Amino acid sequence: MGRDLNSQNLYLYTNTDYQDGTKFKIGTEFKYSDTSDGTTQWSITCYASGTLIRTSRGDMAVEALAVGDLAVTASGAARPIRWIGHRTVETRRHPEPASAYPVRIAAHAFGEGRPARDLLVSPAHAIAVDVLGEVLIPACRLINGTTITQEAVERVTYWHIELDSHDILLAEGLPAESYLDCGNRRFFAEADITDLGASPDARPDGTRSSCRPFHEDGPVVDLVRVRLRDRAEALGWRIEAAPMADLHLVAGDRVVRPDVEGLTARFVLPAETGDLRLVSRTSVPAHVLPGAGDARRLGVALAALAVDDGLGAVRAITLDDPRLEAGFHPLDGDGTATWRWTDGAALLPASLWQGCRGTVFLRVTLAGPALPRWVAPPEPVEARREA
DSSP states (O other): OOOOOOOOOOOOOTTTTOOOTTTEEOSSOOOOEEOOOOOOOOOOOEETTOOOEEEETTEEEEEEEEEEEEBBBBTTTTEEEEEEEEEEGGGGGGGSSGGOOEEOOOOOOOOOOOOOOOEEEEOEEEEESSSSSSEEEGGGGOOOSEEEEEESSEEEEEEEEEEEEEEEEEEETTEEEOOOOSSSSGGTTTTSOTTTTTTTOOOSSSSOOOOSOOOOHHHHHHHHHHHHHHHHHHTTTTOOOOTTOOOEEEEEEEEEEOEEEETTEEEEETTOOOOOEEEEEBOHHHHHHHHHHOOOBOOOOEEEEEESSSSSEEEEEEETTTTTTTTEEEEEEEOOEEEEEOOSSSEEGGGGTTOOSSSEEEEESSSSSOOOOEOOSOOOHHHHHHH
């Protein structure tokens, strides 16, 4: 299956001092500007319904477990379950939905059989990884857009499994933490005190009574992310570079392709054309650039926009034009240059070429080549393994 994530192979990695929330900047050297406020708030740490937990009676669905059942830990010990908590989260009603969306860890993402099937956990749930000794890393810190992703669901039920002390369970064969009581027990329906308004924050200090060292960023997390990238490539994922990111216009059901010269795309369209979408492929810097903390989904970075009809002066459209709103990220810059990212489907309202006659020429100049992006294997991993 390729290189095992928990092997002791050495890897090179860079940019170990990033913080979550940094923004990707245009340039031949990847630069980042820190926008993090330095605070960390982890939410619910638990397993989604259907997760198979290793027990003395075999692998059992988490919702079928009962207090007193013996959970088999990663060390092989059989330990009694002392408490089970669960709660269904309506993510549309959650003040911060992304903190509740489940993280999907694909089968074999960490190595052969780890996990044996896709595993869904809450974003803050810590996974045990061997990096010259086992450490715990929140799943959300390992999202890579390939083998570890986050899914925007409307509803999810999460389950806690508590032992007499914090330990490492085997969930779908992958070592991951048991419940660690950090004051959020009342958040779950099986608690003695039920307070549905309670905060789900589960690790306020990051390390309370943890059975393994806990890492949320820094060189250890960077190293694991590089291993995951290597593992994803072994599973058939590949990085694709496309400087113009398949940039095109969509007008209703019609697609308009450009003439491209360098980083400038030139579109030709009738002056009576209505609103358009500037469409491109997208990528997430944090998924494709080692050390990047920018989790925005980005299309292309615009350096200049201009329209004309060949009859009058060229009409330059400033990047901060108030009409450039839907599908655009806020203006970016580094002090010497300014650019504006799209999200892959930016709205260009017809008012931008209002007054033009006959044919409109729209020129879109990029600030730099588009980000590389991950391309999935041609067929699922299991299908290739069975072939």
